[in-house]
Amino acid sequence: KNQVEQSPQSLIILEGKNCTLQCNYTVSPFSNLRWYKQDTGRGPVSLTIMTFSENTKSNGRYTATLDADTKQSSLHITASQLSDSASYICVVSANGQNFVFGPGTRLSVLP
């Protein structure tokens, strides 16, 4: 069964600190993996996309990693800001058309 799991379920950190969110998946055949940021009451916005051959990709203070062998991905946020408070959703695509969503990690950045 195609599944995406994320951990932790929620996370609270202080402004300026770093954090890492995890995504484990059992999706086959694997096409790509995306991290989305969803602010409260808004639609998700894409942060990064990782294909099978990519190990690391950065987008500003966001760095995603992918280990296709262990089927794990992480999203590292550096020097967190208050505006980083949001839900982060891991979405794995099978064949580029079927999308399996993770439950998300709710991040709260406190001043």
Added chain:
Amino acid sequence: GAVVSQHPSWVICKSGTSVKIECRSLDFQATTMFWYRQFPKQSLMLMATSNEGSKATYEQGVEKDKFLINHASLTLSTLTVTSAHPEDSSFYICSTSPPRLTTGELFFGEGSRLTVL
């Protein structure tokens, strides 16, 4: 700019009335659109897949007669919540993916918050 536009952003209606939510693909022709529902502090739940020119495919547990989906054109899909009740109050989001593009790019609308009194 926005690739997918949703309207309205929020709507309040009386119990028993029907509400229509529109999802427009602005930059490309979308043969497939996805509709999700999201309750507070919960993850996105896929409700149905809307296919242009054919019937929508509903996920298990989603009442197709209550959540009517129409995808009459390549740029517009609508979700109509019929005879809405307070338990239908939720955040509804649509998404779409460019056709013939296998990168798995999903573009989401801004969402529509429905409150049923």
